Each structure stands twice: as structure tokens, then as C-alpha cells.
Amino acid sequence: MAQSNRAAARSGKRRVLTIHPVPSRRLVAVFILLSASLCGLGIRLAWLQLVEGGKLQARARSIQTTSIAPIGERRTIVDRNGSLVALDEERFILWAHPRYFNFPGDDPQSIRPAADVASKLATVLAQPKATLLQAIGNRKSGVKLASDLDPETAARVKALGISGLDLEAYPHRIYPQGPLFANVVGFLNLERVPQAGLEQSRNSDLKRHETTVRMLRGADGTPLPQGLAAGSLYGDDLKLQLTLDARLQQVAQQALVKQVKQWHAKRGAAMVMDVRNGEILALASTPTYDPNKFWKFKPGLFREWSVQDLYEPGSTFKPINLALALQEKAIDPNGKVTDNGSLSIGGWPIFNHDRRGNGVIDFPTVLQVSSNVGMVQAMKHVKRDRFWQWLRNFGIDASPDTDLPGAVAGELKKKTDFVGQPIESAVASFGQGFSLTPLKLLQLHAMLANGGRLVSPHITRGLRSGDSLATSAPSSGIPLLDVGVTQTVMRWMESVVEKGSGKGVKIPGYRIGGKTGTAQKAERGVYIAGARICSFVAHLPIDDPRYVVLVVVDEPQGGNAYGSTVAVPVAKQIIEALLVLQNIPPSVAVPTAAVGTAKLPG
Known part of the structure; x- marks a missing residue:
């Protein structure tokens, strides 16, 4: 065959191939095979789109979407x-x-x-x-x-x-x-x-x-806007x-820590409130803890005792009682009482703190010498049921309206006991026989300073956006006492700073009122021998009251531990800083050399 082909090539003749017809059975087989394949693809396509379309789309979205x-x-x-x-x-x-x-530049497989x-x-x-x-x-x-x-x-x-x-x-x-x-x-x-x-x-x-953000991404990882x-x-x-001021808080904290350490006290608290709207500018207490390392401290330090623990306020409550007596018209602002140093109520003896009599004295002097007997003589003119009702009106035994965490209600004797037993109203006249928190006492003294309105103490101004800050809230409060009544008591408290136990807080050029307190400490209704709570409350300036300062020191040690020696020095440092920070002008002009300079944190 090969030889014949070569021979044909040499002879120059073309080779003719014979075409044989394809068997019909083969064409039918190919046609059936192609048709079946197309039908299979169509069926598969329909299956993917109609049956598994949702699942496939979800799988695609899961790959394309970042959560x-x-x-x-x-x-x-x-x-x-x-x-x-x-x-x-x-x-x-x-x-x-x-x-x-793997390090940069290494073989990716290494x-x-x-x-x-x-x-x-x-x-x-x-x-x-x-x-x-x-x-x-x-x-x-x-x-x-x-x-x-x-x-x-x-x-x-x-x-x-x-x-x-x-x-x-x-x-x-x-x-x-x-x-x-x-x-x-x-x-x-x-x-x-x-x-x-x-x-x-x-x-x-x-x-x-x-919120959980689900973002669609392209093949190269670029976020797709339509996916957001x-x-x-x-x-x-x-x-x-x-509402707190870090600068004033630091001054209060440092002064308080120093005094608590000096007097070997159990604890202390210092508070400053704007009497017009209840904003608290400082609320310092010691001992405290570092919240960045809370695990190093005892859990007992995690609560603020000045809003959660009760105590008998003692003499710092005397101005409030005199205000309600004036409101009831039970005493004359110019009246006087006889203080013999002691008296007996229902067989129970009552003494002044020094057991000495002060004779016939007016009400400013009652506060100046902190006469217990004088207070009993004054408050006996107030009907006992009215006395008890006023304490209820002041909210002694009610939970305070405040945003301070854990604030609790005070304790007040039942009306039947208070009215039926004369000794109850007698000891209540000088701040014993009932209990409250330092926060509640601060609120009541703010009421005296602002003209008789009971404001809600608070430490927050709310949520703010960006760099904006909220300004002070307007004056508010529930009116309880007449303005004239509170102004009279404020003048009496000013005399305590000018002539009485509050002299240590005097600042040249400024009119300041105050009241010291040295109360026995009770636990479960029983007074603890030798344990006392020393405190001092101040109002300033008297001619236009804006702030009240309260300092409470629990269980200071030493025979000379009183409100005037323990609490007053702390209050003075706070007041000096407050005058500078709030730019409060003097009430009267004083020589420059006579004005002290407050030390503020840098």
C-alpha cells in the first residue's frame, strides 16, 4: 500500500479517498447523548435555582459578609x-x-x-x-x-x-x-x-x-456601600x-485624710452642695480605694457611708429645730430661755455637754454655746404631734430623692412613742433619738440656706454629646419654710462663727454661718461608751447663700475631740478653696494682707 502511494506520488496523481456513509444508529446514539446532556444541565440548573437557590445565596452572603x-x-x-x-x-x-x-520576606511555605x-x-x-x-x-x-x-x-x-x-x-x-x-x-x-x-x-x-455591623465586601475585600x-x-x-468638681474634691479629700489620721478616727466625710439646685460639688470620704486596683481592697470600702449609714446628728440639727419652732410660731425670735445646766424630763436627766448652766440666754446664744437645756426649753412650746409631723415633712424617715447610689431613709420613732413619751421629743430637740445620713443633714441645711425649699441632692447633670457641657440647673425645690424664718436662723448661725464654737472657720471679709456638733454614737439603740461623731456645717455667704459645707468625722480619739477641733479645720480649707474656685466676692472690703490664699491642686 505504501509502495503504491509512493508510486502514485511519483507519478503526480492525487489520491482519492472513498467516503463511506455513517450508520444511522451511530447518529441516533450521538443525538440521544447530546440531548440527554443538555436535559441534565437544564435540570441541574433548575435544581440549583429553584431548590437550592436560597442555600447557595446564603453561603455566598456568608463569604461576602463580615460581622x-x-x-x-x-x-x-x-x-x-x-x-x-x-x-x-x-x-x-x-x-x-x-x-x-513566618517573617516578612521569608518563603511563604517556610x-x-x-x-x-x-x-x-x-x-x-x-x-x-x-x-x-x-x-x-x-x-x-x-x-x-x-x-x-x-x-x-x-x-x-x-x-x-x-x-x-x-x-x-x-x-x-x-x-x-x-x-x-x-x-x-x-x-x-x-x-x-x-x-x-x-x-x-x-x-x-x-x-x-x-449594634452588630454586617458589612458586604467585594472579592478583594473592599466594603460595598449597598451592604451597610x-x-x-x-x-x-x-x-x-x-456635678462634682475634681479640684474641690481633691482639696476636701486631702484635708479630710489629714485630719482623720491626726485624730486616729475611724472614717470621715466632707460634702459641698449648691443650695439653689441641689448640685453636689464635692463628696469626699476616707478611707477609700483605688478602682483601678479594686482587688487589693476590702469590699467594705466600696460603699459610700455618708449616704448609706445612719447616725444621730446631735447639735448640727439644732438650727433646723429652731426653724420649725419659728415656723410654728411657738417661739419669739427675740425671746429667751433659762439654762440651768440640767433638767429632768419624765425622770430622765438631761445635761449640757459641759454640765454648766448659761442663765437666761437668747436663741443665738443657745446655738453659740450649743445648749441642750436651752433647746429643750425652746422646743417644749411646740406640740409634740406637730414636732413629729415636721420631722416627717422634712423626710427624716423617707428615702431621699437623689441619684446618689444606695441612699437610704433615716429612722424616726413611731408617732405614738414620740407623742406619748416626753423624753423622746426632749432628746430630739438637740438632735438625738432619731437618725439620718450625712446626705440628709446636708439637704436640710441647704433648705435653711435657700429660703426654705427642700432641694434634691444630686451628682449628675445627665448625658452630653461631643465636647459640650451642661450648665448649672435652675433653682428648684419644695417650699416648706418661710423665707423670713430661714433668714432669722441664718443670722443666728452667723453668730456661732463670730462668737461661738465656729470661730475657727472665720475668713476676713466673708459672712459665714455654721454649727458644730459632737454627738454620742449609738449602735442598735445603745450608746457606745466614749464613741462620738464630730461634725460641722457651714453656710456661705450669709448675705446671699449659695453653698453649704458639711464635715463629719466618725470616732475621733482624744479628750479634746469636738466638732470645733476636728471638723472645723477641714471645713475651713474647703471653704477657702470654694471661694476661689467659684469666684465669690467678699461681703465687705478687707485689706489685701488680711485675706488668706487657698492652696488649690495644680
Whole structure:
């Protein structure tokens, strides 16, 4: 055959191929095969679109969509001037996955030994290389190398560019002022659960607005605008603004700590309130704790005792009683009482603190010498049922209307006991036989200063946006006493500072009123031998009252521990700072050399 073809080629003749017809059975088979394939593709396409279309679309969306879950950030807390009190700071956990260790420039398929990675991390994390290697061990993934990394350290780790290192961000609550506001702000535990103070009582307000963001991305990871729901990237910049002033708080805290230490006292509290609207500018207490390291302190320190613990106010309640007696017209403002130093009520003896008589004295003198007998003589003209009703009207045994966490009601004897037993109203006349919190006493003295209105004490001004700050609230309160009545009592209290036990708080050029108190301390209805509570309350300026200052020191030691020696020095330092911070002008002109200079924190 080959020879014939070559022969044909040499001869120059073309070869003719014979065409044979394709069998019909083969054409039918091919046609059936192609038709079946097309039908199969159509059926498969219909199945994918109609039956499995939803599942496939969901799988595609899951691949294309990135879900950013909220990390539980909380709103910032600031003082009345915008100084930071509490805020969330971003921190990081460093995870290692040794199976993926790789340095920039390495072969993508190569795996670096753990020792190489530990060498680079040791400097950044300030940890020994051996410690890091020990943590990694033989594990291939999910190794927690470090936690609580600050953003700067995390940025240095990221800059290394090492594959197999993963930084997990989380919010961390910090308190820049340390112990200064711990007693009212509280803290979050390690699981970010609020445990005390405003962090707990205002938890819902402090939770930042956060939602899970679902973002569609293209093949290259670029976010697609159509994948973002309206408002999904809304930024919550609200912050909780306090009425407290960090500068005044620091002055009060330092003065209080010094005095409590000097007198070996159990504890102390100092408070400043704006009498017009109930805003509290300072609420300091000692001992306290650092909310940044709360685990190092006893849980008993996490509560603010000045709003949660009851005590008998003693002589600091005498001006309030005289005001209600004037309101009842039971005493004459110009009247006098006889003080023999002691008297007996229903067989019970009552003495002055020094057991000395003061003779016939007017009501300013009753306050100046803090006469118990004089108060009993004055208040006996008030019907006992009316006396008890006034104490109820003042809210002694009611929970106060306040935003201070944990504030409690005081205790007042039953009306039948108060009215039926003369000794009850007698001891109540000089502030014993009932109990309240220092916060409640502060509120009642603010009522005397503002013309008879019972204002609600509070430490927050609400949520604010951006850099804006709220201004002071307008005057408010429930009217209970006549203005003339309160003005009379305020003049009497001014005489205590000018002539009586409050002399230590005098400041040249300023009219200040006050009242000291040295009360026996009771526990479960029984007075504790030798235990006392020393206090002092001040109003200023008398000609235009704006502020009331209260200092309470619990169980100071020493025979000379009185309100005038223990509490007054603290109050004076607070008042001097308050006059400067609030720019309060003198009531009368004084030589420059006579005016002291308050020491304020830098």
C-alpha cells in the first residue's frame, strides 16, 4: 500500500479517498447523548435555582459578609468642668499560632521556629525570651502570650509583621483620678460587670450604643456601600457629666485624710452642695480605694457611708429645730430661755455637754454655746404631734430623692412613742433619738440656706454629646419654710462663727454661718461608751447663700475631740478653696494682707 502511494506520488496523481456513509444508529446514539446532556444541565440548573437557590445565596452572603460584633464599650464620665473621671481604653490580648510563624520576606511555605519569634517579642513585650518559649511550648496554635497590652505596645507588635501573631482588641475601664471619685463612681470587675457606685446605678445609661455591623465586601475585600444598613456606623459620643468638681474634691479629700489620721478616727466625710439646685460639688470620704486596683481592697470600702449609714446628728440639727419652732410660731425670735445646766424630763436627766448652766440666754446664744437645756426649753412650746409631723415633712424617715447610689431613709420613732413619751421629743430637740445620713443633714441645711425649699441632692447633670457641657440647673425645690424664718436662723448661725464654737472657720471679709456638733454614737439603740461623731456645717455667704459645707468625722480619739477641733479645720480649707474656685466676692472690703490664699491642686 505504501509502495503504491509512493508510486502514485511519483507519478503526480492525487489520491482519492472513498467516503463511506455513517450508520444511522451511530447518529441516533450521538443525538440521544447530546440531548440527554443538555436535559441534565437544564435540570441541574433548575435544581440549583429553584431548590437550592436560597442555600447557595446564603453561603455566598456568608463569604461576602463580615460581622463586626459590639465589644461592650461604655460611655465616658467627666466632672462638671470636663475632666476625665472614667473612660474605656482599648487594650489587646496577644495570641500566638506557631504553625504559621513566618517573617516578612521569608518563603511563604517556610515556618520559623518559636525561638526566632520569641527573640523579637522579648524586647517589645519586656519579657524574658525563656518565659515566652515556656508559654509556647509544643503547642501549635491558640497560645496566649500576653494580655492587657496598651495600644502603643500592640502597635509595636503589629509593626513586626510576623505571621502567626494575632492581636485581640477589648475595652478596658480606667479611672484617671484614682481614688478621688471611687466612693461615688464605683468600678467594673475583671468581667466588666459594674460592682458599685454610678457604674452600677447608672449602668444602662453608661452602656454605649452598639449594634452588630454586617458589612458586604467585594472579592478583594473592599466594603460595598449597598451592604451597610442605615445607621450601622453611628458613633455614640455621649458622656455622663457629674456635678462634682475634681479640684474641690481633691482639696476636701486631702484635708479630710489629714485630719482623720491626726485624730486616729475611724472614717470621715466632707460634702459641698449648691443650695439653689441641689448640685453636689464635692463628696469626699476616707478611707477609700483605688478602682483601678479594686482587688487589693476590702469590699467594705466600696460603699459610700455618708449616704448609706445612719447616725444621730446631735447639735448640727439644732438650727433646723429652731426653724420649725419659728415656723410654728411657738417661739419669739427675740425671746429667751433659762439654762440651768440640767433638767429632768419624765425622770430622765438631761445635761449640757459641759454640765454648766448659761442663765437666761437668747436663741443665738443657745446655738453659740450649743445648749441642750436651752433647746429643750425652746422646743417644749411646740406640740409634740406637730414636732413629729415636721420631722416627717422634712423626710427624716423617707428615702431621699437623689441619684446618689444606695441612699437610704433615716429612722424616726413611731408617732405614738414620740407623742406619748416626753423624753423622746426632749432628746430630739438637740438632735438625738432619731437618725439620718450625712446626705440628709446636708439637704436640710441647704433648705435653711435657700429660703426654705427642700432641694434634691444630686451628682449628675445627665448625658452630653461631643465636647459640650451642661450648665448649672435652675433653682428648684419644695417650699416648706418661710423665707423670713430661714433668714432669722441664718443670722443666728452667723453668730456661732463670730462668737461661738465656729470661730475657727472665720475668713476676713466673708459672712459665714455654721454649727458644730459632737454627738454620742449609738449602735442598735445603745450608746457606745466614749464613741462620738464630730461634725460641722457651714453656710456661705450669709448675705446671699449659695453653698453649704458639711464635715463629719466618725470616732475621733482624744479628750479634746469636738466638732470645733476636728471638723472645723477641714471645713475651713474647703471653704477657702470654694471661694476661689467659684469666684465669690467678699461681703465687705478687707485689706489685701488680711485675706488668706487657698492652696488649690495644680
